[in-house]
Structures are given as structure tokens and as C-alpha cells.
Amino acid sequence: MELGIRGKRALVCASSKGLGRGCAENLAAAGVDLTLCARGEEALIETAQYIQKTYGVSVTAIAADITSEDGRTKVLEAAGDVDILVTNAGGPPPGLWSDWDRDDFIKAIDANMLTPIALMKALLPSMMTKGWGRVVNITSQSVKAPIAVLGLSNSARAGLTGYVAGTARQVAGHGVTINNLLPGIHATDRAISLDGGVAQQRGISVEQAAAERAQTIPAGRYGTAQEFGATCAFLCSQHAGFIIGQNILLDGGAVNASL
Numbered sequence: 001m002e003l004g005i006r007g008k009r010a011l012v013c014a015s016s017k018g019l020g021r022g023c024a025e026n027l028a029a030a031g032v033d034l035t036l037c038a039r040g041e042e043a044l045i046e047t048a049q050y051i052q053k054t055y056g057v058s059v060t061a062i063a064a065d066i067t068s069e070d071g072r073t074k075v076l077e078a079a080g081d082v083d084i085l086v087t088n089a090g091g092p093p094p095g096l097w098s099d100w101d102r103d104d105f106i107k108a109i110d111a112n113m114l115t116p117i118a119l120m121k122a123l124l125p126s127m128m129t130k131g132w133g134r135v136v137n138i139t140s141q142s143v144k145a146p147i148a149v150l151g152l153s154n155s156a157r158a159g160l161t162g163y164v165a166g167t168a169r170q171v172a173g174h175g176v177t178i179n180n181l182l183p184g185i186h187a188t189d190r191a192i193s194l195d196g197g198v199a200q201q202r203g204i205s206v207e208q209a210a211a212e213r214a215q216t217i218p219a220g221r222y223g224t225a226q227e228f229g230a231t232c233a234f235l236c237s238q239h240a241g242f243i244i245g246q247n248i249l250l251d252g253g254a255v256n257a258s259l
């Protein structure tokens with residue numbers, strides 16, 4: 001399907017690997033020029049070069065921590081006046097409800113709530129002036145169904161979800177859509193590292209932990225960054241202009257709910 005966004009410009013955050021990279025690749029396949037960022041330079045440059053060579057779009061890569069003010073300033077300066085924003089950052093560490101103190105919550109809120117809000121505040125005005133824009137925030141299935149060990153994620157992402165619900169309806173009249181994509185379990189480094197924790201705790205192999213977790217998903221498998229990215233690209237397309245303020249779950253059926 002032609003997505004109608006050839007020649008648009010996108011900032012895709014936290015995109016050297018995993019779901020962010022999946023979004024970047026699918027936007028590039030639709031002809032979108034990209035600014036990418038991640039903290040580690042090596043994987044970032046490798047990804048940027050691969051995307052540039054494979055899809056023939058222009059790719060700017062900025063090594064920076066998107067959750068810090070300095071990092072954001074660097075990334076926003078390089079990205080300039082983009083049409084599409086995909087927000088993303090690493091998720092908070094797992095633990096028990098009683099583990100976390102104020103500093104842990106502030107860190108999680110900074111990374112997974114205030115960072116995407118700061119990026120939207122910086123980039124929405126020019127999208128609204130141009131009369132066209134797309135924002136996709138990568139959040140988590142934990143927004144719909146809390147994951148016990150990810151209390152920091154459950155909390156911070158709930159705050160972002162509330163902000164988006166109100167903001168999306170204020171900018172929609174200017175041709176700008178904001179939606180959230182909620183990943184369930186996907187086969188990325190993040191999922192493997194969570195499986196590693198379970199494997200260690202239970203004295204089983206990482207493969208066994210992953211196989212057991214896959215059986216908890218009705219689809220019987222983990223999602224892929226590629227299919228996640230394809231949904232993101234569709235939400236950024238011309239066809240998705242009437243989808244406003246939605247929370248779209250990509251979880252292989254894991255959240256057991258009728259609506």
C-alpha cells in the first residue's frame with residue numbers, strides 16, 4: 001500500500017535497535033527521511049548506514065540520551081522541522097512494588113512521560129502551522145493491563161496516556177494526529193533481558209523462559225519489530241488521518257479483554 005508520505009521528515013527516537021528501529025525502517029521504506037538517535041554510537045551508525053543504503057532516504061544519526069535535556073536539545077536541533085515524531089526510550093527496570101523510592105519514580109517519569117511530552121511540545125507547533133503532522137508514542141501493554149514487576153512503567157506510562165488523551169483532541173483540528181502504540185512482548189533485546197532475569201530467578205535457560213512466556217500469548221509467539229514498525233508507518237500515513245488519541249495494542253492477544 002502506498003502510504004502517501006514520501007518526502008516527509010521524521011524524528012524516530014531510541015531507534016538503533018528494537019521497536020524504534022522497526023519504526024524507522026518502515027518509515028524509510030515509505031520514502032521518509034529520518035533523524036535517528038540512541039546513546040550508543042556504534043549500533044546507531046550501523047543502523048543509519050543500513051537504512052540509508054537499503055531504502056535510499058536521507059538519515060541523520062545523533063548519539064544522545066533522549067531523556068536528558070542536553071540530549072534532547074542536540075536531537076531536536078538536528079531534526080529541525082519534522083512532519084512525523086515517534087517517541088521512544090528504554091523502559092524502567094523491573095522490581096517489586098515496595099522496591100522503589102522517589103528518585104526511581106522521577107527517573108521513570110522523566111524517561112517515559114516527561115520526555116515524550118517535551119518532544120511533543122517542541123514539535124507540535126510547527127506541525128500545526130503546516131496543517132499536517134503525525135505523532136506516535138511507543139508505550140506498553142502495561143497501560144491497559146498492569147505488569148506486576150514493571151510498576152515504574154505502569155505508573156509513568158499511565159501519565160503519558162492521560163496527557164495524550166487530552167492533547168490529541170486539541171491538535172486534531174490542525175491536521176495533526178497523536179496516537180500511542182502499546183507493544184506486548186516483542187523479540188527485542190529488552191524482552192531477552194527480561195527473560196534472562198526470569199531464567200536466573202528460576203534456574204532455567206533463557207530459551208525455556210522465552211518458550212514458556214510465548215505460551216502465555218494467544219498467538220503463541222513474540223511479536224517482531226518489523227510488524228510493529230509497519231503499524232507505526234500506517235499510523236503515520238495519509239490513510240490514518242481520522243485516528244486520533246487511540247491506544248493501539250500489539251500484543252498477539254495477550255491482554256484478555258473484550259474492548
Ligand code: NAP
Nearest residue numbers: 014016017018019038039040066090091185186188189190
Ligand atoms: P531495546 O530493544 O532495548 O531497544 C531500545 C533502543 O532504544 C536502543 O536503540 C537503545 O539504544 C535506545 N535507547 C534506550 N534508551 C535510550 C535513551 N535514553 N536515549 C536514546 N536512546 C535510547 O528495547 P525495545 O524492546 O525496542 O523497547 C522499546 C520500548 O518499548 C521500551 O520503552 C520498552 O519498555 C517498551 N516495551 C517493549 C516491549 C518488548 O517486548 N520489547 C514490551 C512492552 C514495552 P542505546 O541503548 O544505545 O541508547
